[in-house]
Amino acid sequence: MSVLEIRNVKKRYKNKVVLNNISLNIKGTYGLLGPNGAGKTTLMKIIATLLPLEEGTITFGDISWENDQRVKPLIGYLPQYFSAYKTMKVYEVLHHFAILKGITNKERRISELDAVLENVNLYEQRNEKIKYLSGGMIRRVGIAQALLGNPKIVIVDEPTAGLDIQERVRFRNLLRKISANRTIIISSHIVEDLETTCDYVAMMNKGTILLEGSRQEVLQIVDGLVWEKDVNSRDLEQIPESQIISVKEAGDRYIVRMLSQESIKEAKRVHPTLEDAYLYMMKGDNH
Amino acid sequence: MKVFNSMNVMWILFRRNPLFWILLVCFLTYVYYGFHFYSTGYNFSPGEALVRMSFAVQGGMLAFLFFGVLLIRLEENNHLHDIFSSIPKGNFSKFIGKLLFFFILVLLICLFVFSIYVFLFLPKGISFLPFYYDAFLYIVLYWGISFFLSMLIGALLASWFKGKIIYPLILFVWALIGPANSYFFGTAASKPVFSDFLAWINLGEPNPYALFNDLYGFELSLYHWMKRLFMLLCISFLFLFTHFLRKRGNIEKRFYMYVAVCIGSIGALIYYFTLDRQIYISNSLLAGTRERVDETYYRALSHENSVPHQVIAITKYDVHMKIKRLVEIDTAITIVNNQKQPLDNISLSLYHGFKVIDVSSSHKKLSFQQKNDLLNIQLPSELPPKQSCQLSISYKGLSSPLFFANSRAVYLPYYFPWLPSSNVEPAFQYTKIGLIRNNHQWGNDAEITLTYDGPTPLYTNIKKVGSKKWHGRSSFGLSVVVGKIAEMNRKNDGTQFVQPMTWEKNMYQYPEFKERTSHIMETISRNFHIPYEGFPKLVVFVPILSINDFAVEEYIWFASDHLIYGTSLQYQATILPQDEANYTYMLVPALTWKYKGIPIKDMEYLHLFDSVYAYVYNQQHGIPDDGSFLPRMNPIKSEKDQIKSSIVQWIKKEGNVEMKNRFCQEWFQLIESGSQDWNELKKLVEQYIVIKEDL
Numbered sequence: 001m002s003v004l005e006i007r008n009v010k011k012r013y014k015n016k017v018v019l020n021n022i023s024l025n026i027k028g029t030y031g032l033l034g035p036n037g038a039g040k041t042t043l044m045k046i047i048a049t050l051l052p053l054e055e056g057t058i059t060f061g062d063i064s065w066e067n068d069q070r071v072k073p074l075i076g077y078l079p080q081y082f083s084a085y086k087t088m089k090v091y092e093v094l095h096h097f098a099i100l101k102g103i104t105n106k107e108r109r110i111s112e113l114d115a116v117l118e119n120v121n122l123y124e125q126r127n128e129k130i131k132y133l134s135g136g137m138i139r140r141v142g143i144a145q146a147l148l149g150n151p152k153i154v155i156v157d158e159p160t161a162g163l164d165i166q167e168r169v170r171f172r173n174l175l176r177k178i179s180a181n182r183t184i185i186i187s188s189h190i191v192e193d194l195e196t197t198c199d200y201v202a203m204m205n206k207g208t209i210l211l212e213g214s215r216q217e218v219l220q221i222v223d224g225l226v227w228e229k230d231v232n233s234r235d236l237e238q239i240p241e242s243q244i245i246s247v248k249e250a251g252d253r254y255i256v257r258m259l260s261q262e263s264i265k266e267a268k269r270v271h272p273t274l275e276d277a278y279l280y281m282m283k284g285d286n287h
Numbered sequence: 288m289k290v291f292n293s294m295n296v297m298w299i300l301f302r303r304n305p306l307f308w309i310l311l312v313c314f315l316t317y318v319y320y321g322f323h324f325y326s327t328g329y330n331f332s333p334g335e336a337l338v339r340m341s342f343a344v345q346g347g348m349l350a351f352l353f354f355g356v357l358l359i360r361l362e363e364n365n366h367l368h369d370i371f372s373s374i375p376k377g378n379f380s381k382f383i384g385k386l387l388f389f390f391i392l393v394l395l396i397c398l399f400v401f402s403i404y405v406f407l408f409l410p411k412g413i414s415f416l417p418f419y420y421d422a423f424l425y426i427v428l429y430w431g432i433s434f435f436l437s438m439l440i441g442a443l444l445a446s447w448f449k450g451k452i453i454y455p456l457i458l459f460v461w462a463l464i465g466p467a468n469s470y471f472f473g474t475a476a477s478k479p480v481f482s483d484f485l486a487w488i489n490l491g492e493p494n495p496y497a498l499f500n501d502l503y504g505f506e507l508s509l510y511h512w513m514k515r516l517f518m519l520l521c522i523s524f525l526f527l528f529t530h531f532l533r534k535r536g537n538i539e540k541r542f543y544m545y546v547a548v549c550i551g552s553i554g555a556l557i558y559y560f561t562l563d564r565q566i567y568i569s570n571s572l573l574a575g576t577r578e579r580v581d582e583t584y585y586r587a588l589s590h591e592n593s594v595p596h597q598v599i600a601i602t603k604y605d606v607h608m609k610i611k612r613l614v615e616i617d618t619a620i621t622i623v624n625n626q627k628q629p630l631d632n633i634s635l636s637l638y639h640g641f642k643v644i645d646v647s648s649s650h651k652k653l654s655f656q657q658k659n660d661l662l663n664i665q666l667p668s669e670l671p672p673k674q675s676c677q678l679s680i681s682y683k684g685l686s687s688p689l690f691f692a693n694s695r696a697v698y699l700p701y702y703f704p705w706l707p708s709s710n711v712e713p714a715f716q717y718t719k720i721g722l723i724r725n726n727h728q729w730g731n732d733a734e735i736t737l738t739y740d741g742p743t744p745l746y747t748n749i750k751k752v753g754s755k756k757w758h759g760r761s762s763f764g765l766s767v768v769v770g771k772i773a774e775m776n777r778k779n780d781g782t783q784f785v786q787p788m789t790w791e792k793n794m795y796q797y798p799e800f801k802e803r804t805s806h807i808m809e810t811i812s813r814n815f816h817i818p819y820e821g822f823p824k825l826v827v828f829v830p831i832l833s834i835n836d837f838a839v840e841e842y843i844w845f846a847s848d849h850l851i852y853g854t855s856l857q858y859q860a861t862i863l864p865q866d867e868a869n870y871t872y873m874l875v876p877a878l879t880w881k882y883k884g885i886p887i888k889d890m891e892y893l894h895l896f897d898s899v900y901a902y903v904y905n906q907q908h909g910i911p912d913d914g915s916f917l918p919r920m921n922p923i924k925s926e927k928d929q930i931k932s933s934i935v936q937w938i939k940k941e942g943n944v945e946m947k948n949r950f951c952q953e954w955f956q957l958i959e960s961g962s963q964d965w966n967e968l969k970k971l972v973e974q975y976i977v978i979k980e981d982l
Contacts, residue, residue: 072377082370096296100381101375
């Protein structure tokens with residue numbers, strides 16, 4: 001499968017640099033992690049051809065982003081906020097997208113629509129009006145439209161924004177399911193979204209890439225640096241804020257997860273997660 | 288397919304929105320009852336039914352302005368814009384699909400409105416298809432295109448302004464571009480510059496406060512189509528410019544081609560708008576309103592009374608007339624010197640709106656001077672008495688707004704100097720009772736050949752001899768009438784009765800009209816020894832009055848070969864006025880001094896004769912007449928008033944009809960002899976009655 005190569009992409013809004021010399025190799029299921037305002041959505045929009053590529057290059061195989069008419073057929077895009085015409089039925093909405101995406105052959109269109117509806121588990125709801133769907137279902141309609149035309153690259157911006165926990169889990173599973181044989185780019189500031197779905201991750205902050213690699217490579221950054229300690233409330237106050245990753249209540253005691261280069265007394269070293277790596281990188285970048 | 292599917296999506300969204308159906312039903316109900324009002328009883332007027340529906344148009348425009356906002360906001364509100372942008376030609380297909388939807392919606396609304404119109408008027412006796420064709424064009428131009436442009440303006444504004452600010456903005460634009468815009472802006476609308484602007488930007492009926500002119504028909508001049516095309520191009524340009532600002536650096540070459548076409552077309556149309564043309568303007572807020580243009584001109588001219596004295600006759604006219612944007616006429620005339628002295632220059636009357644380009648004789652250019660309605664030509668050599676010479680005169684320009692001649696309608700009667708006339712007087716004169724039309728009948732027999740290129744069908748007093756060619760003789764002049772008129776008399780009684788297609792219902796009165804007219808003709812012929820050549824072969828009954836509607840002298844113009852019977856603009860014109868007596872008052876001047884070509888020296892004097900004789904006629908023939916058309920003489924301030932008062936008082940007394948008739952005969956002899964002198968009239972009166980001297 002081809003790699004989406006991003007080289008030295010820059011973007012300015014007026015005088016503010018929003019993306020600074022971004023270079024990435026995007027393949028498989030790819031997560032773009034970063035806080036709000038890191039430049040993720042801008043980068044996604046450039047990849048989705050919604051914003052012009054002003055500086056740098058993007059290629060996918062022999063296709064260059066200089067000619068966006070060649071790029072668009074490759075792309076399936078689900079923006080951060082998605083709704084659809086509320087008085088239309090799920091099938092009607094997807095049918096409209098299918099035609100806009102150039103699936104003009106009726107038989108092919110019907111079979112593809114059925115397949116996509118099955119895939120996102122909305123076949124039963126195909127005749128429901130959008131206004132009667134839950135937030136998670138609407139999100140699934142969004143991913144369904146992105147999958148129509150079988151695009152090679154699917155871009156999903158903040159996939160679980162506004163969803164409850166159950167719907168988040170379901171949607172992450174869906175992303176996992178559809179990732180076969182295509183590149184999926186998921187941008188999020190929610191680490192769990194990427195942890196469970198992505199093979200590759202890049203971390204962004206303030207318009208620059210802090211880190212890129214496979215999930216294992218990313219975790220290696222903090223391998224041996226993550227500690228957990230069982231403390232009471234008085235001891236908790238003694239721990240420097242900068243070391244703490246998370247604090248979990250356990251009865252009248254607390255399990256504190258910490259980052260440290262050196263071993264911590266009475267703490268046990270634990271297996272790192274993506275969140276540990278993300279926080280480690282963010283702290284490093286912010287200091 | 289993408290476009291049609293996008294259109295279909297719009298249809299699904301609209302048809303599932305109850306508000307759409309409520310609006311549509313309310314709109315069509317309003318239209319139905321509006322049309323119904325004008326299709327029944329005294330309000331019957333097929334023209335008014337459309338012209339008077341400005342509030343329906345205004346309402347429709349508001350709805351479509353909001354539809355325009357919806358066109359842009361629909362995807363924005365549903366966060367779909369970005370997705371469509373990521374699909375090849377996604378947004379473009381959506382945009383064109385939505386435009387197509389609104390286009391078809393507008394077209395369907397036009398068809399619905401037109402169907403209601405036909406449904407209500409066809410059974411009521413309006414059967415002329417060309418009228419319905421115009422009605423459809425009117426609905427398309429002033430309803431459909433206005434709705435579509437409103438939608439585009441709404442979309443354009445919505446693409447510029449985010450948030451709720453769009454709604455007050457839309458309301459402001461709506462007040463500005465609708466046919467009732469001067470109504471919304473109140474007194475500010477009467478300021479000249481603003482009123483011109485409001486008239487120009489108005490997308491609805493251009494003369495919303497004027498009565499429908501059944502002769503002219505709907506104002507469907509090319510100018511109004513071009514105005515809307517201009518607006519469409521401006522809106523398109525602004526859309527392209529907005530697109531350019533948003534997509535800077537990522538613009539296809541085709542885009543620049545569209546912009547170039549747009550700018551080129553806008554430039555061409557701006558040039559087009561600067562050209563002279565005649566359109567129908569009847570709006571009291573505008574300086575160019577047809578009721579005021581000539582009044583202003585001739586009021587300023589009223590002190591210039593020098594009319595050259597000459598005795599010439601034009602015995603032959605070969606007229607090539609083309610009516611497009613301007614009236615263009617090339618005419619060859621034969622002039623005979625009927626005076627005892629040789630002539631080295633001649634004066635002809637020609638309405639000042641026609642600018643003479645060239646005068647020649649035997650291919651030799653002659654010098655000429657055109658001042659107001661007078662054309663003075665220097666002859667190549669002295670023209671001896673009884674000798675003739677040929678002149679070619681080319682001129683073009685605009686006719687009087689009261690005698691329009693454009694691609695829609697033509698009203699150029701014999702009594703208006705649209706052809707060079709030896710009857711040298713201004714076309715109008717401004718008198719105490721306002722602007723009156725001077726009579727420019729020729730007074731000698733002339734051979735006429737007319738080649739005509741302009742709107743059709745053309746009605747004239749000479750015979751058609753070929754395609755676009757007419758030939759004949761007349762001693763009064765040439766009348767040319769084109770408009771929403773048709774020949775209606777199907778009895779083949781030797782008279783071609785022509786009137787507006789919208790007045791068809793009144794034909795039941797035609798036999799009575801003919802009988803009464805013939806009777807008055809016979810009586811006047813006998814009384815005043817005026818030999819008429821029988822009932823005219825052509826009668827044109829048209830609304831020609833917008834000025835001096837109370838002056839009975841303006842209504843009927845009687846030539847030996849045709850009769851022009853005018854009426855004011857009104858809903859349902861009956862051939863005979865409701866007040867039976869009134870018709871006599873209108874016909875008397877036409878059959879007497881106007882027929883004889885007697886120039887107006889004192890309109891008050893002639894008007895007194897008209898009304899006095901008409902009253903006597905009515906008395907003599909038992910036609911109820913309360914004398915309300917006779918001059919009222921309170922208070923008496925001058926000897927003239929005293930004379931008038933004495934005559935009126937005497938005339939109104941019962942009996943002595945024969946004597947009164949004789950008095951009128953002698954009075955007409957005075958007029959025929961060229962006198963319009965009050966002292967001479969006083970002497971005549973004294974022979975019949977005693978004038979009280981107690982002023």
